[in-house]
Amino acid sequence: xxxxxxxxxxxxxxxxxxxxxxxxxxxxxxxxxxxxxxxxxxxxxxxxxxxxxxxxxxxxxxxxxxxxxxxxxxxxxxxxxxxxxxxxxxxxxxxxxxxxxxxxxxxxxxxxxxxxxxxxxxxxxxxxxxxxxxxxxxxxxxxxxxxxxxxxxxxxxxxxxxxxxxxxxxxxxxxxxxxxxxxxxxxxxxxxxxxxxxxxxx
Amino acid sequence: xxxxxxxxxxxxxxxxxxxxxxxxxxxxxxxxxxxxxxxxxxxxxxxxxxxxxxxxxxxxxxxxxxxxxxxxxxxxxxxxxxxxxxxxxxxxxxxxxxxxxxxxxxxxxxxxxxxxxxxxxxxxxxxxxxxxxxxxxxxxxxxxxxxxxxxxxxxxxxxxxxxxxxxxxxxxxxxxxxxxxxxxxxxxxxxxxxxxxxxxxx
DNA sequence: GCGCGCCTTGACCGGTCGGTCAGCTCCTCT
DNA sequence: AGAGGAGCTGACCGACCGGTCAAGGCGCGC
Numbered sequence: 001x002x003x004x005x006x007x008x009x010x011x012x013x014x015x016x017x018x019x020x021x022x023x024x025x026x027x028x029x030x031x032x033x034x035x036x037x038x039x040x041x042x043x044x045x046x047x048x049x050x051x052x053x054x055x056x057x058x059x060x061x062x063x064x065x066x067x068x069x070x071x072x073x074x075x076x077x078x079x080x081x082x083x084x085x086x087x088x089x090x091x092x093x094x095x096x097x098x099x100x101x102x103x104x105x106x107x108x109x110x111x112x113x114x115x116x117x118x119x120x121x122x123x124x125x126x127x128x129x130x131x132x133x134x135x136x137x138x139x140x141x142x143x144x145x146x147x148x149x150x151x152x153x154x155x156x157x158x159x160x161x162x163x164x165x166x167x168x169x170x171x172x173x174x175x176x177x178x179x180x181x182x183x184x185x186x187x188x189x190x191x192x193x194x195x196x197x198x199x200x201x202x
Numbered sequence: 203x204x205x206x207x208x209x210x211x212x213x214x215x216x217x218x219x220x221x222x223x224x225x226x227x228x229x230x231x232x233x234x235x236x237x238x239x240x241x242x243x244x245x246x247x248x249x250x251x252x253x254x255x256x257x258x259x260x261x262x263x264x265x266x267x268x269x270x271x272x273x274x275x276x277x278x279x280x281x282x283x284x285x286x287x288x289x290x291x292x293x294x295x296x297x298x299x300x301x302x303x304x305x306x307x308x309x310x311x312x313x314x315x316x317x318x319x320x321x322x323x324x325x326x327x328x329x330x331x332x333x334x335x336x337x338x339x340x341x342x343x344x345x346x347x348x349x350x351x352x353x354x355x356x357x358x359x360x361x362x363x364x365x366x367x368x369x370x371x372x373x374x375x376x377x378x379x380x381x382x383x384x385x386x387x388x389x390x391x392x393x394x395x396x397x398x399x400x401x402x403x404x
Numbered sequence: 405g406c407g408c409g410c411c412t413t414g415a416c417c418g419g420t421c422g423g424t425c426a427g428c429t430c431c432t433c434t
Numbered sequence: 435a436g437a438g439g440a441g442c443t444g445a446c447c448g449a450c451c452g453g454t455c456a457a458g459g460c461g462c463g464c
Binding site for chain 1: 230231232233234235236312316318319345348352353354355357358361362364365367368369371372373375376388391392395396397398399400401402403
Binding site: 238239240250251254259260 | 451
């Protein structure tokens with residue numbers, strides 16, 4: 001495993017970063033319960049004991065992986081949104097930024113998405129849910145602003161927000177990095193489809 | 203567990219149906235690996251051995267659950283689509299039928315969705331993927347028909363199809379049956395949003 | 405009364421799980 | 435030279451996993 005996959009790019013220890021990267025990939029493809037500490041240690045070419053030298057237990061290791069997928073998402077997206085002034089373009093920036101974030105932390109994103117249900121630790125889940133809610137509320141505010149600016153029609157912003165997030169959140173299930181379109185292009189296409197609609201007005 | 207949750211509604215044996223229903227709920231909430239045969243047997247109030255009397259192993263039990271979520275989806279949706287003639291209304295029927303199917307087999311749907319990755323048996327996955335592809339191809343054909351009929355603009359039908367399916371497939375992550383909107387109403391709202399778009403034309 | 409099948413059980417199996425521990429190597433600072 | 439700490443290992447632990455098996459209860463036809 002020579003190529004880094006996005007997790008812990010600025011991790012102090014080289015080994016810790018290697019473990020986090022390998023864990024992200026394995027958790028993403030096999031789920032939390034389906035991944036054993038032996039799987040991880042063997043994919044890193046190290047002993048299982050060394051995992052416990054760097055991390056207290058499996059749960060902390062998983063949490064570290066999952067956090068990278070969500071922890072800075074909000075501030076990253078907010079920064080991109082703030083760079084735009086036009087209400088509609090702010091929504092587009094929200095979508096493109098989310099896609100870019102997904103692209104960068106793909107395996108960690110998938111790992112945390114797949115274990116959305118069945119979280120053994122409720123404290124962690126509560127924390128993640130709060131970040132999530134803040135992120136979703138932000139989108140709804142952007143939609144509300146665009147409605148008030150007269151740029152989009154008076155839709156239910158909760159449902160419109162869910163539609164946008166569905167398009168972005170389902171992407172990991174079919175996105176193939178070896179194919180042509182980048183997440184950025186995909187998000188842009190979805191923005192066009194959602195904004196203009198399918199209907200032929202001509 | 204007195205209430206049936208959709209799986210195996212016409213199952214010959216009462217006990218088998220009970221096991222399938224309980225399994226669907228537990229697989230849905232804890233995943234395949236996270237669910238033990240003891241979990242299932244205890245939630246049914248029976249011994250673990252009895253599970254193996256009715257099912258050969260854990261994999262067959264899971265497969266039986268997962269199949270109910272996908273096996274008849276295509277023919278069910280196709281039937282609803284065939285009842286409509288207008289190309290746009292056929293797309294709407296596709297969406298409403300999918301939402302209704304999800305509503306009916308909710309736990310089995312979630313269980314099979316969550317275990318999309320990490321499928322130990324490749325044969326089964328291949329089978330499911332073929333059904334899935336047929337289902338998705340059908341939608342793309344409906345979109346193409348509507349484009350050719352001049353009802354929707356000349357969009358990329360693959361991306362338009364993915365947008366529609368994303369909205370439907372992500373629903374299980376936020377749908378709450380205790381809340382007001384039914385899957386039918388949700389799908390109808392999504393159809394309206396996707397068809398007309400967010401843009402204010404006035 | 406009695407044998408026969410079906411549903412059902414508890415005891416048990418080998419294997420794997422997450423996690424622990426004593427101790428090894430090797431580099432650094434004094 | 436030697437003390438000490440970080441990185442690292444293999445042997446090991448109890449718990450739990452999926453799965454097996456011999457046998458018990460029990461209704462039904464003869």
